[in-house]
Amino acid sequence: MHPRLAADLAQLPELLETTRRHATTFLDGLADAPVVPGTRPPHPVPLPERGVGLRAALGEFTERWQSGLSASAGPRYLGFVTGGATPAALAGDWLTAAVDQNATSSLDAAGQHLERETVGWLRDLFGLSDGHEGAFVSGATMSNTVGLAVAREWLGERLGVSPAEDGVGALGAVRVLSGSPHSSVAKGLSMLGLGRAALQTVPTLPGREAIDTDALEKALREADGPRIVVANAGTVNTVDFDDLRAIAALRERYDFWLHVDAAFGAFAGLSPDHAHLVDGLDLADSLCVDLHKWLNVPYDSAVQFTRRRDLQVRVFQNAAAYLGPLGDTPDFVHLTPENSRRLRALAAWFALRAYGRDGHREIVERCVACAHTVGRAVEALDGLRLLAPVRLNVVCFTLTENPTTERLATLADPLAGEVFLTPTVYAGLPALRAAFSNWRTTDKDTRLIVKALEDAVRSLR
Numbered sequence: 001m002h003p004r005l006a007a008d009l010a011q012l013p014e015l016l017e018t019t020r021r022h023a024t025t026f027l028d029g030l031a032d033a034p035v036v037p038g039t040r041p042p043h044p045v046p047l048p049e050r051g052v053g054l055r056a057a058l059g060e061f062t063e064r065w066q067s068g069l070s071a072s073a074g075p076r077y078l079g080f081v082t083g084g085a086t087p088a089a090l091a092g093d094w095l096t097a098a099v100d101q102n103a104t105s106s107l108d109a110a111g112q113h114l115e116r117e118t119v120g121w122l123r124d125l126f127g128l129s130d131g132h133e134g135a136f137v138s139g140a141t142m143s144n145t146v147g148l149a150v151a152r153e154w155l156g157e158r159l160g161v162s163p164a165e166d167g168v169g170a171l172g173a174v175r176v177l178s179g180s181p182h183s184s185v186a187k188g189l190s191m192l193g194l195g196r197a198a199l200q201t202v203p204t205l206p207g208r209e210a211i212d213t214d215a216l217e218k219a220l221r222e223a224d225g226p227r228i229v230v231a232n233a234g235t236v237n238t239v240d241f242d243d244l245r246a247i248a249a250l251r252e253r254y255d256f257w258l259h260v261d262a263a264f265g266a267f268a269g270l271s272p273d274h275a276h277l278v279d280g281l282d283l284a285d286s287l288c289v290d291l292h293k294w295l296n297v298p299y300d301s302a303v304q305f306t307r308r309r310d311l312q313v314r315v316f317q318n319a320a321a322y323l324g325p326l327g328d329t330p331d332f333v334h335l336t337p338e339n340s341r342r343l344r345a346l347a348a349w350f351a352l353r354a355y356g357r358d359g360h361r362e363i364v365e366r367c368v369a370c371a372h373t374v375g376r377a378v379e380a381l382d383g384l385r386l387l388a389p390v391r392l393n394v395v396c397f398t399l400t401e402n403p404t405t406e407r408l409a410t411l412a413d414p415l416a417g418e419v420f421l422t423p424t425v426y427a428g429l430p431a432l433r434a435a436f437s438n439w440r441t442t443d444k445d446t447r448l449i450v451k452a453l454e455d456a457v458r459s460l461r
Contacts, residue, residue: 008054015054022058026066030074030440036416039068070420075440076449079422081236081264081394083296084438085347092350093298096343103136103343104333105323112332115345121352122303125360126266126289127275128282132305135335136344140263140290143304144230145188146312146336147286148176151228151257152192153311154285158226158255164315168193175223178230179204179211179242182261185230209240209388213247220254227256233278234265237396237426237433238388241265244280260284263302264437267294268392270361271368277392294364294393296439297347309335367393367436370446374434377450383457387426396424398431399460405430411456418452 001009008015042064052060071077073084085093103111119134137143152171156163161170176189176199186196200223203215211231220227231242248258260281266289268274269281281287285308291301306312313326317334326334333339351360375390378397385403387396399407405423408430412421421432434449 004051004053011055018055019058022062027073030071033071033074034417035074035076035420036070037068038416041068072420073438073440075438075442075445076419077438078434078436078449079420081290081293081435081437083293084440085298086296086351086355086439088350088354089295089297089347092347095350096346099343099346101343103341103345104331104339106327106329106331107323111343111345114349115332115343118345118349118352119303122289122291122348123305125270125352125357126262126281127269127278128287128305131307132282132284132287133307133309134303134305135332136341136348137302137304137336137338138300138341138344139292139302140182140261140288141184141187142337143263143288143290143302144182144184144259144261145191146304146316147259147288147306148185148188148194148228148230149192149315150286150306150308150312151259152194153315154257154308155226155228157311162314163193172225174198174228175200175219176228176230177202177216177219177223177256178232179216180209180232180235180237180240181230182232182236182263185261209235209238211242211247213243213250216247217250217254220250220256227254229256229258231258231260231284232265233260233262233281234268234392237394237424237431239265239392239394240388241268241277241391244278244283246280248280248283257285258283259286259288261288263288263290264293265392267360267364270357270364273365274368274392291348294367294437295348295351295360296363296437297351301344301348303348304336363439364393367438367441370441370443371395371434371436373443373446374436374449374453377453381454381457383461384453387429387431393436395434395436396426396431397434398426398429403430407460408432411460414459415452415456419449 072082101111102108103115106112123132152163155171163171174194179202186199189198190196202219203212204210205212231244231247233241268277286306289303291297292299313330313334316336318339371390371393375386375395378384378386383400384397385400387398412432421434424431424433
């Protein structure tokens with residue numbers, strides 16, 4: 001064994017304890033650290049011929065890189081839709097690396113059994129019936145892509161072909177209908193060979209991002225052959241929800257696959273006051289839910305569900321002698337694009353077992369309350385304009401006067417040390433978004449956020 005490896009192995013308990021103390025110090029400082037530091041990246045250095053060992057590598061990481069890391073796991077990182085890592089999720093993730101399981105093969109099956117239990121818990125958490133079977137993937141983009149891949153095979157089934165075997169050209173032109181599709185849908189269509197041009201945007205309700213179901217019916221009536229409908233349970237800009245039950249009812253008259261993008265909106269079902277927003281979620285043929293958002297497990301983690309596991313296997317089955325036959329319960333290697341991946345389910349298992357439904361309901365309801373507090377402050381603040389009602393956990397707003405991209409950047413950039421917001425465009429207007437999904441965020445943080453916004457607007461005048 002290489003002497004550096006042997007030395008680190010001999011000192012492993014002490015080195016892991018040093019790493020634990022280092023991580024704890026970083027986490028303890030999240031509330032006071034700059035949310036997005038304005039530091040420059042260090043100059044790159046060449047790969048060393050001789051290693052320095054774990055202790056020295058930790059010291060160099062601290063010196064060269066740590067000061068530039070954002071507090072994305074902290075309470076005022078409101079960009080994108082980013083959760084953090086609850087204590088239980090963090091412990092589960094550390095153990096994921098320590099046990100280093102092959103989670104895709106029944107030849108070494110403990111990891112698969114744990115993942116199936118976790119998927120079952122998630123199915124129950126989101127109010128889905130047993131008809132939905134699921135698997136872990138890296139994030140919402142991959143979850144949407146897997147759902148669309150199963151939908152693509154369903155289109156082939158309707159036409160008497162198999163895109164998995166015959167290629168996507170066997171389908172001919174495909175239409176994918178959606179009101180306010182997330183960018184990952186177009187990306188998935190590109191990867192699947194259906195093409196971004198297959199995506200047809202359907203008109204939404206006036207002043208909303210929710211699809212107009214009458215317009216959708218018209219588009220279904222005019223489209224030739226089987227189609228895919230991508231419904232939204234929580235849009236990115238304003239967290240708007242399509243009427244899932246009304247959309248599903250259209251299948252009585254039109255032949256289409258219903259995929260629901262519920263990346264973070266699915267968590268609305270945990271709150272009695274907001275569960276109506278996801279009424280009909282179980283009617284989906286396939287479903288996307290991102291877990292490193294509101295479940296607050298570390299990146300990367302999401303789950304996908306579908307009612308047609310047989311078609312999913314047809315797309316993703318991996319033929320190799322060492323894998324053995326498919327069997328009645330396919331290994332996860334036959335269900336997603338990855339043959340090799342970490343045991344992502346373990347962090348989610350820990351989070352769900354540690355905090356249960358009620359613990360995650362409290363996180364959701366607290367985040368929603370924080371969003372409403374900031375939304376009311378924006379409405380009351382001279383110089384800012386709320387662009388949409390705060391339906392759940394996102395506040396979308398802009399400047400009252402001259403809301404250009406440049407002026408919004410001038411507003412947001414100085415805030416980055418205190419609160420991180422991401423830019424967007426809504427209804428043709430440049431805007432900013434504040435997305436609340438971190439388990440650490442409290443009323444104290446909302447007061448700091450409101451004060452920072454007030455100071456930033458005042459300095460812009």
